[in-house]
Amino acid sequence: MTGSPERTAGGPVVVGVDESDSARDAVRWAAAEAARRGAPLRLVAAFAPIPAGHVGNPGLGTSYRRVMTEAARGVLTSAAELAAQVAPGVATEAELRTGFPVPVLLDESDRAVLTVVGSRGLGGFTGLLVGSVAVALAARGGSPVAVVRGDPGEGAEGDRPVVVGVDGSPTGESALALAYEEAALRSAPLVAVHTWLDDMLEPALAPMIDWAALETEESALLAQRLAGWSEKYPDVEVRRLVVRDRPARALVAESAGAALVVVGSRGRGGAAGLLLGSVSHALLQHAHCPVLVVRPDGGGSG
Incomplete structure (x- = not known):
């Protein structure tokens, strides 16, 4: 594989997750790819910062962060369980990051052997893998980017x-x-x-x-x-x-x-x-x- 030594020597397979079926497909596929490569798997969930119109409202900011954090942690827990079912021997870590999807995953891709996303996601503040995110990562990612769509062909x-x-x-x-x-x-x-x-x-x-x-x-x-x-x-x-x-x-x-x-x-x-x-x-x-x-x-x- 072409690519920098940092990506090819021990970098993880990074996958962006949210609550969508597309993201769950991406997690399954990424877990299998991590097992195939003997690489660790890194699950990343992101939520957007507080909407600009409410930055000056401390109460809303605290409530927003708490709700979004709890929801995102639940998504990560579910994704980790799914990955363990597909590839039980793969070392897996999960991280919740604050930020917009594209810059978060672009940053992750700089240290990855492979970056994986679903073809579409939920959209809105909680949605990570909207179609535009997949396109942006494919265009600018620091590692090869896999967009999981169609039939992943597990087991075949x-x-x-x-x-x-x-x-x-x-x-x-x-x-x-x-x-x-x-x-x-x-x-x-x-x-x-x-x-x-x-x-x-x-x-x-x-x-x-x-x-x-x-x-x-x-x-x-x-x-x-x-x-x-x-x-x-x-x-x-x-x-x-x-x-x-x-x-x-x-x-x-x-x-x-x-x-x-x-x-x-x-x-x-x-x-x-x-x-x-x-x-x-x-x-x-x-x-x-x-x-x-x-x-x-x-x-x-x-």
Whole structure:
């Protein structure tokens, strides 16, 4: 796995929790991942500071903090019990932090080997894992960020492949490195997906284009980008898939039978200044399985 030594040497699997079903799915998945990696599990619940309009009301502030603290501690206790059911041998710690979800989890991600969130949460003051939080973490996280959605595939990882999009970009290379490691951890096959489509040429020149030759070229390009990885991971079965389609649509389709989809935060077509590319954003919204987003430096934008 690419990433800083701090993240790869003993960092925990961090998971954000709230009362939502999505967060409970994230806790289950994160506990299994911690067990798989031999890493500790860190459960984090956050509640927002006192609403600005009531800062000058000491009574309300005290009541708000007490109620929110009790509720959040209950959520952490429930999450810890759930994690123990999934991975009883994993060292687990829980912490309640005051703050807004994004900065709290971004800070946690800087010391994590993996940061896990649900795809959606409750919203409001008690909700931690709203969709915008998952997107923000995927774009800016200090570690790879897993957004748990669809069917996590518990107990069937070896039968389901890890899917990765391959486009030759810096984030794509980081995603490829991480995808091989994830496949090796699961003893699962790896499906390397390379897509190609030229909307500008196809309508006018389709009758004159040798599509078979183009597909052969794209297949050779995929083989080139995978060169060397088989030597590093000889036990990982690799299936190459070259598709004349848009990347997001092809990867969403492949996610239906996958244990995990790995994607770079920004691909070859990413616009400068965008923290999260259209392909990774589409997967976070529509994938049928958990999505793991990585940056070129091993974190979550490049």
